[in-house]
Amino acid sequence: MLIPHLHFNGNCKEAISLYEKAFNTKADSIIQNSDYAPEEYKNDNRIAHAVMPIHGQKVFFNDRFGKKDTSTDIAVHLIVMFKSEADLLSCYDIMKEGSTTIDPLETLPYSPLAVQFIDKFGVQWGFMVDPSGEG
DSSP states (O other), X not given: OOOOEXXXXXXXXXXXXXXXXXXTOOOSEEEXXXXXXXXXXXXXXXXXXXXXEETTEEEEEEEOOSOTTOOOOOOOEEEEEESSHHHHHHHHXXXXXTOEEEEEEEEETTEEEEEEEEOTTSOEEEEEEXXXXXX
C-alpha cells in the first residue's frame, strides 16, 4: 500500500478543514502533538498525525516535526480523478481560494476537464474528469 503523506507548517488543522469540505469527507483520526506527548508538548495543538480518505485513498497529514532544515527538491503532485465535470468544479471552487494556477481549467485529449494548481498550503493538485465516468 502506498500512502501519500502531506506535511504542513503549523496550519494542518486548517488544511484538514478545507479538504474535508472540498472532498466531502472526514478525517478518520486526528492526534494533536499535546495528545501524543502531553508532558513534552503541553499546549502544543499542532497535528502529530491525521488520516483522511480522499477519493478512496488514505492520506496522512501532520505539521512538520523534527529537523526544521530538512527539505527536498522533489515535487509531489496529487492527481484526483472525478466522475463528472460538476464534481470537479464543486471541489475546485472550494480549494481555489489563495491557490496558484499552473494550468487553467481546460479540455485535454485524455480528459473532458482538467486543472492543475498549488493550493494555499503549497500542495500541488491535478484535478481531472475520468473520461470513462468511473472517477
